[in-house]
Amino acid sequence: MAKGLLLNGLEVLSGRPIPLVVLLSIITFILWSSILNTSSKKKYHLPNLVPGLPIIGNAHQIPSQDFCLHVEKLAKSYGGKMFTLKFGKTFWVFLNNTRDVNELLEKRAAKSSSRMDFPMAAGLMSNHKRMLLLPYGDLWRRERKVAHSILNVNQQNLFQPFQDVESKALLYNYLQDPSCWWKAHGSFSASVIMSVIFGRRAAIGDANTEAALKCSEQFEHYLEPGRAVVDVLPFLMKIPWLKNLQPWRWYGDAQYRRTLGVYRKEMDDLRERRRLGTQKPCFMSELLDSKQDAQFSEEELLFIGGAMIEAGTGTTRLSLHQCVAAAVACPDWPVRVRAQLDQVCGANAERLPDFNDATNLPLIKAAVKESFRWKPTVAETGVPHTLSEDDSYMGFTIPSGSIIVYNHWAIANSSSEYEQPDRFWPERFLNDDLDKPTKGHLGFGTGRRVCVGYNVGVSNMFIALARLLYCFEFEPVPSAPIDLSSPRLLRGSIEKAGFEVKIKVRSEAHRQLIERECRDVAL
Template identity: 45%
Template sequence: MLPTLGYSVLFIIGAIVVKLVVSKIRFTKKYKLPNVVPGWPFIGNSLDVPYPAGMWGVDMAKKYGEMFTVNIGGRRLVYLNSSRVVTDLLEKRAAIYSSRPFRPMLSDIMSGGARIVFMGYTDRWRNQRKIMHSILNGKQAEAKFVPFQDLEAKQLVLDMYKEPENFHKASQRFSNSVILSVIFGRRAKKDDELLKFILGYTQTLGEYQFNPIKSPADVFTWLSNIPTSLQWWRPFGERFFRKHVAMFQKEYDALLDKMNKGTAKPCFAVDVLRGTAKKEFEIDDIEKIYTWTSLIEAGSDTSRVAVLQMMAGAACYPEWAKKARALLDEVCGADANRLPTLADRSNLPYITAVMKETLRWRPFLQSGVPHTLMRDDEYEGYKFPAGTEFSWNAYSIALNEKEYSNPLKFEPERFMNDDLHKTAKGHWSFGAGRRVCVGLNVGANNIWIAAACILYCFDIEQDLDYPIDQFNTLWEEPLKAPFKVKITPRSKAHIDLIEREGATAAAADY
């Protein structure tokens, strides 16, 4: 009997192998993918992609060309290594390149299927997107949100003056307080419970999103079909979801209380609640929470990291910072007459170029966020099957001499052109196609006002004992400064201005 059983097992294994070989032959005859990076049996390149993947992507693009394909646990992911192919596919063919990969852990369990950044190209996604766009980019959005940003910039320079060694914490407080003001109409408090929670869970989300070995169910999606009781990853995801909803429910309840008392500030969440009450929007309570928090996650991390990268750029390449300072002096006074405000944008186009170069120089999303192809497609001799994932190789594009002259250097002059005021033009930090960040105007203004005030008030220099690693820094690390830098007020007059304006900002409460 044992020999018979052994033959049966061998027969089954052989049948599986034959099926896999036949499937591969059929696939190869029907489809053609860009250069396929060799990987391991079964797991493909799952262990080969580091986190963060910026410089890995640069090296791979040099080796494999304008596009290459990796296998992440059976999922085919094509990296797009030039603006040309990103534009051709993710922009011009956005109608079929705008969905998202199936991520059962990250999207369904950890996010309750309600976090827009992980949703497929569905009616639910379109509804949330429409709500966000109508409020963040409406006629009154600029007037509504700019006062928050100008106020928090005053607090930012005060915090940096008082504790220059904690410049990363000042950036955190600035970006998070702006986004809390925009979304909930309140400032970040000292030792803010929600702020601490946000910093913790966004790091976790980043790891699960970009680290292939962190979540096996998101790599080998067939694992979601095994019995729930055997899904060893599920309890963590369910706890994460419950804690997230409970934490933001507190904000929801506090906002409702303010609205009932007539003390709520104009903000995104108030507009959502009032729009829902008037039947302008159709959205349930879980979606409301995730509509708010998706924007907080996007606005918080992008802004705080961009401020740090701008400072690193000023320290490493001081020539442009001196030029920016001279232009700021022309508008705001060389004797520290006043701080810059967002009302100065038309008179300070170079600071707008600084903002755009900050987003290009070292992209926050080092290897992009994958889009999923919704139906078979052909492009320049390649044939892609539906379900193929595509991601722009952000670092590779940003550091490519064919894309930018002298790409390693922080050089705002490259954006002093006819596209200066097209916020998302010339870089990919806000995404591509129909997935471009809906809050990009708020994010751009955050970077603009922070850069203007910091450059106007401080000299920023490298610490020669600790040179900044411009290529391998984990910029988004929330708990410690990603690099060392010397921050010095420009003069006694600037100190007086910082203290005067900072005191006004510190006293503001809402």
């Protein structure tokens, strides 16, 4: 049945009979795949292999949206134990508790730190240049080193002036048009990272920044298994006679050109400002001055800058969305946080919170960590790790080349992992690990592939959330209750908010504070 559907689909796409050589290639692949699959089953003992079809495995079971809900259901059916899905030749092992995540992705990181060569996401859409999907090797280490040099904790003093300015602009944008709160989040997160990396700010509606965010959204969609037929049947990429008939190639190539164009424009504009003598100090300009860029091709250099934009915008923007939704859905915690803010900064809007207040605002720090845990909308099924050699665990044997992935949404919503997981409850993080940004949640990934910019993400969220909660209140829209059942519904898109909320300034004194402190820095 699967073979018939594949052949019929190819005939429809080509508009003419399939050439004999292609047909023979497909038949050969089917036979070879069946033999390989039988051999793998005999040699390896995979954890809870979910029944599927020959050749395509479980690809036909993938829902068109909300894949995370599908694998959460599977996690529950297996009692939180590991299970395995198969897509084409590749096994995907899903980890559904933090014990297994820590063992396989942290303690055994030497075996599980590489990435799968996704034909669509890594190949066609990125030309094997996106740092997120680079295999563990020389290029990844060189790019990671460059990124770490600007995003590590020792560079916080570099970021804080920009975070101060942009969080004030965020407040002013809220005050002027609270209905566009989600656009203000995007502008804040993008403008901080753009200021540091390229030396320019990004206002609401900035065309190139919005284009970058759209490219990132479309790319992330293909990190889930089975989203592209070529990921399930990668041999299709190797048949030259089909190159002009592959819609996945048309789409992937178009996305790659679009993404590269966005990053190239940023670099071209920076070089023009350098030529004119108007360029402000920034990371990319210093990289060019230091000649470190010589170790990278032009394309690699563009994707280094692009990777930082992606890392610096997505998590902050969507985590702020989460906090707004949580303030409406769980209205008790903002009351407690505001009481602490009023105690530190004054109940009558005497001054804005700042970074010097961090030690006196543990509830804000805890709320930031809770925003990375609660209802994750970034990599909700985890970013896939690839085994570089065979591994054995809990009586199972997993072959080299298998995907190991933390089931992010399922773990975050598991009552075995968190007390009252549906509740946004900052106090759960008031413990000895409060100041350890990656402890207690999987918002930044895990192991050697943990997000290199997590310190920037935490400080972004601290200053933005502290100031928003100090100055504004968030109320439900009775006719449009927030649906918390799906990350897709919470996330929304670049063009549209995922939910409705009523936002109002806390008092006239808070309004005057925003006007006084923030008007001059607004874009």
